[in-house]
Amino acid sequence: HWNVIGGRDVRNGIAVLKNLNTANWYWRQGFNLPKKQYTFSAEVKPERTAFYLHMHDGQKWVNFHARNLTPGIWQKISITFVSAIRNISFINPGEGLVELQNPMLVEGNRAMTWAPAPEDIEQSISAVSAELTSYKSTQATKEQAQATQISGLTTRLGNAESSLSTTSQAITTLNGTVSTMHTIQAVSIAGNRKALAGISLGSNGGTESSVIVMADKFNVVKNAQDGNVKPMFSVVNNKVAINGDLMADGIVSARMMATDSIAAGSIQGGAVRANHVAVGELTADKFAVGLGGNLLLNPIFANVNVDDGVPHGWAKGTVNGTVTFGRHTNKNYGLRSMGLPNENCIFIRRTDIGTTNYAELTQVVPVNRRMWYMASVYMGNHRCVKTELIIEYLNANGTAISATHKTGGNGFTGLETAERVFIKFQAPANCEKVRFCLRQTGITARNTNALMLVARPMLEECTAHTRDPSPWQNSGVTAIHGGSIVTRSITAEQIATKTITADEIASKTLTADKLNINSLSAISANLGAVTAGSININNRFKVNTSGQVEMRSATANVGMVINNDQIVVYDEQGRVRVKIGRL
Numbered sequence: 001h002w003n004v005i006g007g008r009d010v011r012n013g014i015a016v017l018k019n020l021n022t023a024n025w026y027w028r029q030g031f032n033l034p035k036k037q038y039t040f041s042a043e044v045k046p047e048r049t050a051f052y053l054h055m056h057d058g059q060k061w062v063n064f065h066a067r068n069l070t071p072g073i074w075q076k077i078s079i080t081f082v083s084a085i086r087n088i089s090f091i092n093p094g095e096g097l098v099e100l101q102n103p104m105l106v107e108g109n110r111a112m113t114w115a116p117a118p119e120d121i122e123q124s125i126s127a128v129s130a131e132l133t134s135y136k137s138t139q140a141t142k143e144q145a146q147a148t149q150i151s152g153l154t155t156r157l158g159n160a161e162s163s164l165s166t167t168s169q170a171i172t173t174l175n176g177t178v179s180t181m182h183t184i185q186a187v188s189i190a191g192n193r194k195a196l197a198g199i200s201l202g203s204n205g206g207t208e209s210s211v212i213v214m215a216d217k218f219n220v221v222k223n224a225q226d227g228n229v230k231p232m233f234s235v236v237n238n239k240v241a242i243n244g245d246l247m248a249d250g251i252v253s254a255r256m257m258a259t260d261s262i263a264a265g266s267i268q269g270g271a272v273r274a275n276h277v278a279v280g281e282l283t284a285d286k287f288a289v290g291l292g293g294n295l296l297l298n299p300i301f302a303n304v305n306v307d308d309g310v311p312h313g314w315a316k317g318t319v320n321g322t323v324t325f326g327r328h329t330n331k332n333y334g335l336r337s338m339g340l341p342n343e344n345c346i347f348i349r350r351t352d353i354g355t356t357n358y359a360e361l362t363q364v365v366p367v368n369r370r371m372w373y374m375a376s377v378y379m380g381n382h383r384c385v386k387t388e389l390i391i392e393y394l395n396a397n398g399t400a401i402s403a404t405h406k407t408g409g410n411g412f413t414g415l416e417t418a419e420r421v422f423i424k425f426q427a428p429a430n431c432e433k434v435r436f437c438l439r440q441t442g443i444t445a446r447n448t449n450a451l452m453l454v455a456r457p458m459l460e461e462c463t464a465h466t467r468d469p470s471p472w473q474n475s476g477v478t479a480i481h482g483g484s485i486v487t488r489s490i491t492a493e494q495i496a497t498k499t500i501t502a503d504e505i506a507s508k509t510l511t512a513d514k515l516n517i518n519s520l521s522a523i524s525a526n527l528g529a530v531t532a533g534s535i536n537i538n539n540r541f542k543v544n545t546s547g548q549v550e551m552r553s554a555t556a557n558v559g560m561v562i563n564n565d566q567i568v569v570y571d572e573q574g575r576v577r578v579k580i581g582r583l
Contacts (some may be wrong), residue, residue, distance in 0.1 A: 031105075033085040039294065040088070041111035043079040046071055047096035053079060054089040074101075078111035133165075143174045162191040179204045185214075276475040294475040295365050295459040296436060300343035302326065310361065313347060317360025317437055321352035334453060335413035340474070345412070345455040348440040355385050355442040362437045364394070365459055367427045374462040375436060376422035376469040380412020380453035385442030387452045389421045392435040398434075401428055413511050414452040422469045424462065434459075 040053065046069050053064040064079050088105070102114040133152035139145070152165035163186070170180045185198035196214060203209040218233040234241050267529035297412030304311045316325065327344035330335035334345030348359050367373060381387040388411035393401040410423035410561035427434065436459055440452035456472045535543040542550040557574035560567065566581030 016080060029089075030087045033084045035082065035084040036107055037080065037082045037109055038085065038105060038107060039078055039080045039111050040103070040105050041076060041114075043101050043114075044069070044075050045074045045099040051098050055081075055083065056086045056089075057083045058086045059161050061509045076077045076111070078110045144171065146171045161187075163187045170184040177204075184344040224489060225345055251304065291461065294473055295461075296363060296457055296475055298473075299344045299457050300340055301455070301477050302342040302344065304344055304346075307447045309346075311344065314361055314363050317362040317435075317439075319351060319359040321354050321357035321359070322361040323357075323440075325359075328453060328481055334414075335411060335455060339455070343455075345453055348438075348454075350384070350440060350443055350450045351448065353443055353448065355444075358435050358439050358441040360390075360439045361454070362435050363457075364398075364433050364435050366433050367431060369427055369429055369431055372424065372426050372464055372466065373434075373459060374422060374424050374466060374469045375434075375457075375459050376420055376454045376472075377438060377457040378410040378412070378418040378453075379409035379438075380418060381409035382411070382451040382453070383444050383447045384409070384440055384452055385444060388437075388439045388441070390435075390437040390439055391423050391425055392437060393431045394396075394435060395430050396432045398433070400515075401431060409452070412455075415455065418455070420469065424466060426464070 010135040019279055035057075037514065044051070044066075048071055049069050050065060050067045051069070053066065055062050055064070062083065064081070066077050066079075069075060069077075085105075094166050106112055111317075117270055117428065133150065133154070135148075136151040137146075137148045139147075147168075149168045150165070152163060154161065154163040165185050167183045168181070172178050177434070180200070181200065181202045183198060183200040185196065187447050188195045195216075198214040200210070200212040200214075202212075206440070216235055217231060219229045219231050221229055298311055301314070304327045306318070309327070310316060311327075328347045330395055334347075335343065346361065348361065350357070350359065375389060375391050379387055381388065386407050387530050389406045389527065390403055392403040395401055403425050406423045408419050412418050433443050436457065438452070438454050438457070440450070443450040458469060458472050460470055460471075532546050535541070540552050540554065542548075544550075547564060549562040550559065551561075553572075555572070557570055558572050562567050565581060566583075568576055569578035571577050
């Protein structure tokens with residue numbers, strides 16, 4: 001009995017044979033071929049060095065013994081003989097396992113390259129079919145002319161199918177209706193999945209025409225030689241998506257965007273630049289960037305203390321050596337008349353000859369943990385060993401966690417040419433505050449003084465994508481100094497109710513000609529002449545518009561009424577007791 005492991009298709013068409021009983025040593029295939037010269041060939045991989053080909057010619061069995069084979073590798077054998085053939089068997093009595101593939105029997109004395117038998121080819125194409133459809137029609141009546149042409153190609157192989165069809169139609173009617181249509185449709189079916197692509201061109205002869213495309217994706221190529229397929233559109237969740245890099249600069253304008261249609265997550269950091277936005281079109285409340293302003297107090301260095309040279313809201317940090325602080329008034333340096341009213345450029349001047357001594361001007365500012373910030377300052381260096389912007393991170397107890405240093409500063413001859421030194425940083429997880437520090441260090445060799453100049457410091461919230469500081473701006477809470485308010489620029493409508501009380505009004509600063517009121521109450525007053533239509537004092541003393549004077553007691557109806565004709569006195573019951581004048 002021959003054991004065929006897994007059948008003839010095992011291991012990609014390799015038959016695996018092993019003789020288990022040498023008494024029954026054939027595995028055969030039947031033929032009915034006349035006596036001729038034949039050549040049998042096959043590819044074999046024997047376990048040992050030989051095996052048998054056993055053939056029956058209708059009268060007897062003839063054995064061909066293939067010897068001297070190399071065990072364990074594939075090799076091709078061929079045997080040429082003259083005989084009628086009724087069957088051929090592959091045998092190996094006791095010779096062990098043999099793997100066999102691509103057997104071939106041909107007429108003649110030459111083994112040929114393996115090819116399938118004609119009947120196998122016929123069987124393999126039995127499931128293949130192709131169809132060609134062509135249809136033309138022309139119809140004409142006294143009212144309408146119509147021409148139609150349909151053509152189609154269809155191929156099938158098993159359950160797979162592909163088809164291509166085109167339809168052209170033109171219609172003209174007596175009442176003036178004209179329409180034309182041309183469609184192309186491609187369909188592929190495989191594995192119970194169906195894919196369609198099509199295009200339709202139509203016109204009704206009036207004002208309407210259409211081009212309709214049916215496809216999941218729409219791609220283009222530059223020319224016939226270009227193998228780079230460029231996707232233009234795709235359909236995702238029944239919506240058409242446009243490939244973004246196909247948009248030329250400047251073709252998308254604000255009128256093409258629906259309100260609230262662009263969210264922060266849709267904008268890549270750094271992709272929208274200021275020179276693409278019209279002046280005044282974007283305001284801070286349109287951006288999710290926190291305060292969007294200067295978090296420092298008094299960033300214009302106003303109100304400089306005359307004793308220590310430190311501006312309001314700022315403080316001296318560590319100071320080593322001989323140093324003075326102050327505002328720079330030399331018009332050839334510093335702001336050079338470019339600043340705001342009351343704005344100053346601050347200097348730190350060193351006159352000792354040390355190279356490592358330093359002095360600091362600082363301000364502590366609360367921050368949010370893990371939030372991004374940008375610190376900047378316009379800085380100048382004149383003979384200093386170095387000038388630095390330092391951000392020191394403080395925990396809730398005010399203890400320093402770490403610090404970031406940035407050295408900079410060239411000559412300072414005005415804001416237009418001054419260097420703006422900046423640090424972008426993310427507040428650590430345990431950071432509650434930062435110390436904004438401006439530090440001057442040492443004097444360069446062979447000099448007897450050094451000067452650090454600073455102006456317009458700024459601390460602002462930003463994002464991880466921010467690359468540069470924003471244009472400088474003053475802080476959101478600003479002290480207003482005398483002369484900074486234009487006359488008549490603040491009116492009553494700018495002042496909230498009850499925000500100005502008597503404590504805030506200096507003595508004798510309000511006069512009667514400045515008041516327009518409906519009622520006036522006071523503990524005491526020296527009003528001078530009072531002009532009024534009528535007077536009513538707690539319903540006890542009244543003067544009406546006709547000149548009648550009425551005085552009443554605090555209890556009952558006791559009182560006196562004086563008019564132009566008489567004086568009348570009433571008792572507590574309201575009875576007249578005295579009447580003088582016209583009775």
